[in-house]
Amino acid sequence: MIRIKDVAQIAILAVIIFGIEAALMFLPNVQVTVLLIVVYSKVFNLKKSILIVTIYTILDNLLFLNIYYLPFMLVGWLVIPVSLNTVFKKVNNVYILATLSIFYVLFYSLMYVVADVIILKIGFLERMLSDSIFVMIFIVSSFVSILWLYEPLKKLLLKLEEKL
C-alpha cells in the first residue's frame, strides 16, 4: 500500500521533471529528463520510479494536448526504470550510466519515429534522418548531465529520503 508521504513524493518528483523540461524548452532537445529518471530509478524502487515516469509522461502529453503519442512515450521512458531495476540493477558507475543514457535516448527517439510513421504516415528512414541533429543534441545533453550531476543528485535525494 502506498502511503500519503509516498504519493506526495511521487507527485513532486514527477513535477520536477516536467518543470525542468518546460524551463529548458527554449533550447531544442537540451534536457535533463534522462538524468532525472536515471537518478530516480537508482534511488527509489521500481514501483515508485514507474509511477513517477507515468505521471510525468501524462502531464507532458496533457500540456501538448496530444494523447496519440502517450503510449509510445511511456514505452520510451519506462525502459529506464525497468532496466535499471532489473538487468542493470548492480550498475552504479557513472560512466556506464552515462553510456547507457545514449541507448535510452536512441530508444526513446525510435519510439517517436515509430509513432510518427504510424500516425503521420511518413517514411521510417526519412523520419529517422530528419531528426538526427536533435537526437544528437539530446544524447550529448543527457550524457554530459549524467556525467556531472548524477552523483550529487543521488546523494541529495538519498539524504532527503533518509530525513523523510
Add this chain to the structure above:
Amino acid sequence: MKKNIIKILLTIISLVILFFVIRFLDNYHKLEDSGTIQVIVIDENDNTVIDEEVSYTKGQSLKELFEANFDIEERNGFLVRINDVYADGKEYFLKIYLNNKPALYGINQLKYKNGDVIMIVHTKVGDYRDPH
C-alpha cells in the same frame, strides 16, 4: 581530481562531436541554387489566404525567405503567425507541408528547391487528416 579530468575530457569530446555533426548536417541542408517556390497559406476557415510564388537566393533559409516576403512571428523555433493567420501553438498550430507531405523540419531547417510547393495550414493539435 583524476575523475574530474576524465569528466572534463569526455564533456569536451562530446561537445566537439556535437559541433561537427551539426556543421555536417547544416552543410547538407544548405541550398545549392536560386529559383522560386510556391507558398500557400490556409487559414482556420479553410480559406486560401496566400498563394504566391516567391523567389529565393542561394543559401536563403525558409525563415529568411518568409521574413522577406511576409509578416511572420516565431516562438521557440515554431512558426506561430504568417500575415493574419495565427495559431497559439497549444490548441492550434501552423502545420507545414512540403510538396503535399508533412514537413519534417521547421522553417529554420526545412530544405527546399526550385519549384517546390510549401503549404502552411492552420491545424488543430491532434488532427492528422490530410488537407489535400
